[in-house]
Amino acid sequence: MTPADSPGRGFGATLVAVAAILAAGFAAASQLTLGFRAWTTEDARRIAVVERPVDLSALPVVTPEGSERDLWSSGPATKAWLVTFIYTRCPTICLALGSEFQQLQVALDAAPGVRMASISFDRAHDTPVALGDYARRFGADPRRWVVAAPASDEALRRLLAGSGVVVIPDGIGGYVHNAAIHVVVPPGKLVRVFGMEQAHEALAFAAGLAQ
Amino acid sequence: MRHASPQAMAAVLAAAAAVPLAIPAVRGALEADMASHMLLEFPLVVGIGAVAAGFAPRARAAFARIDRMGITGWLFASLVLAYWMIPSALDAALASPAMNAAKFGTLSLAGFALRASASRSPPALEAFFVGNFAWMSATVGLLYQEAETQLCLNYLADGQQRAGRGLVVLSIACVVAWLVARRRRLELGRGRGADRPDAAPAKRINML
Numbered sequence: 082m083t084p085a086d087s088p089g090r091g092f093g094a095t096l097v098a099v100a101a102i103l104a105a106g107f108a109a110a111s112q113l114t115l116g117f118r119a120w121t122t123e124d125a126r127r128i129a130v131v132e133r134p135v136d137l138s139a140l141p142v143v144t145p146e147g148s149e150r151d152l153w154s155s156g157p158a159t160k161a162w163l164v165t166f167i168y169t170r171c172p173t174i175c176l177a178l179g180s181e182f183q184q185l186q187v188a189l190d191a192a193p194g195v196r197m198a199s200i201s202f203d204r205a206h207d208t209p210v211a212l213g214d215y216a217r218r219f220g221a222d223p224r225r226w227v228v229a230a231p232a233s234d235e236a237l238r239r240l241l242a243g244s245g246v247v248v249i250p251d252g253i254g255g256y257v258h259n260a261a262i263h264v265v266v267p268p269g270k271l272v273r274v275f276g277m278e279q280a281h282e283a284l285a286f287a288a289g290l291a292q
Numbered sequence: 293m294r295h296a297s298p299q300a301m302a303a304v305l306a307a308a309a310a311v312p313l314a315i316p317a318v319r320g321a322l323e324a325d326m327a328s329h330m331l332l333e334f335p336l337v338v339g340i341g342a343v344a345a346g347f348a349p350r351a352r353a354a355f356a357r358i359d360r361m362g363i364t365g366w367l368f369a370s371l372v373l374a375y376w377m378i379p380s381a382l383d384a385a386l387a388s389p390a391m392n393a394a395k396f397g398t399l400s401l402a403g404f405a406l407r408a409s410a411s412r413s414p415p416a417l418e419a420f421f422v423g424n425f426a427w428m429s430a431t432v433g434l435l436y437q438e439a440e441t442q443l444c445l446n447y448l449a450d451g452q453q454r455a456g457r458g459l460v461v462l463s464i465a466c467v468v469a470w471l472v473a474r475r476r477r478l479e480l481g482r483g484r485g486a487d488r489p490d491a492a493p494a495k496r497i498n499m500l
């Protein structure tokens with residue numbers, strides 16, 4: 082018999098172990114869920130960005146019109162970007178989004194300094210021609226709404242990793258990703274992430290920053 | 293060598309499970325789907341830990357000193373399993389090799405702890421933890437199925453549905469498995485009266 086087996090002894094050590102495990106479990110879960118506020122990575126990302134804005138590195142892009150050395154600082158009048166991620170082959174859901182963005186583009190008239198950027202993560206397919214077709218389909222005015230793709234795989238990787246966007250194949254030839262509206266201020270600071278259904282809140286927030 | 297053949301069998305099975313898990317391509321395939329990640333890989337790793345416990349009598353003896361009535365091991369296993377049901381924990385394991393290593397480490401330790409603790413835990417304590425786990429995994433399974441969005445960045449909605457249904461099945465299976473595994477002791481407890489559950493001879497032998 083070990084001391085732990087004899088009646089009345091050994092419970093002290095067990096109680097200490099139980100307390101330590103409870104404390105460690107609580108700490109681990111609290112750390113993962115940002116203090117029990119977020120159970121999914123997407124929720125955690127949105128909360129974390131508010132508390133600690135993320136510095137995205139410079140983003141060289143290609144656009145239908147040509148190339149930009151850095152999207153974020155292209156155009157001195159731009160004070161805030163509303164950024165979404167796209168791939169131009171995207172069927173139904175993205176079409177609905179595209180037309181919602183058409184309406185948002187109109188609303189941008191009242192918010193000087195705010196521009197929209199739809200950035201493709203499908204570099205293999207989204208050539209300047211494909212990006213141009215997409216921009217025309219939704220009537221994107223390049224002064225208001227830039228449709229672009231990162232100029233290199235490395236730039237794309239850094240952008241996705243920095244903003245916490247994960248793109249996975251949907252199993253039927255397309256992609257699924259944590260779609261959201263990202264507010265980015267020059268020279269590339271991600272300050273807020275809104276849900277796709279919060280387009281007008283996102284615009285109001287960005288307009289506030291641009292004033 | 294008294295139990296050479298069942299032990300050897302278990303060791304072979306554990307090795308047969310552990311070796312593929314060490315191959316990144318196999319692990320990647322298991323983790324590519326939410327359901328196989330949670331319902332195949334997790335039980336495999338827990339099982340490997342449980343088998344390993346059979347080969348580590350010293351570690352079990354050391355653990356016994358802080359595991360009166362098995363409460364420490366059952367609590368540890370419960371918390372580990374609960375943690376890895378959090379959607380963002382699954383994403384974190386896929387995003388970071390360190391988190392994935394922590395997952396393998398904690399799940400195999402949970403298997404070790406369950407095996408070690410089950411040799412000394414009274415049925416009432418086991419019933420509490422098994423019941424708690426069943427309740428939790430069924431609830432999580434239903435939540436996975438109810439969710440209107442993808443809960444994990446890395447998993448599609450259909451895998452999430454399958455994982456959700458699998459967790460509900462698992463919760464029932466665990467209770468049934470526990471009842472089957474403990475049927476003797478549950479009957480003994482009833483026959484001898486509730487005041488002497490500790491006197492079950494099988495338990496004394498297991499503790500040595």
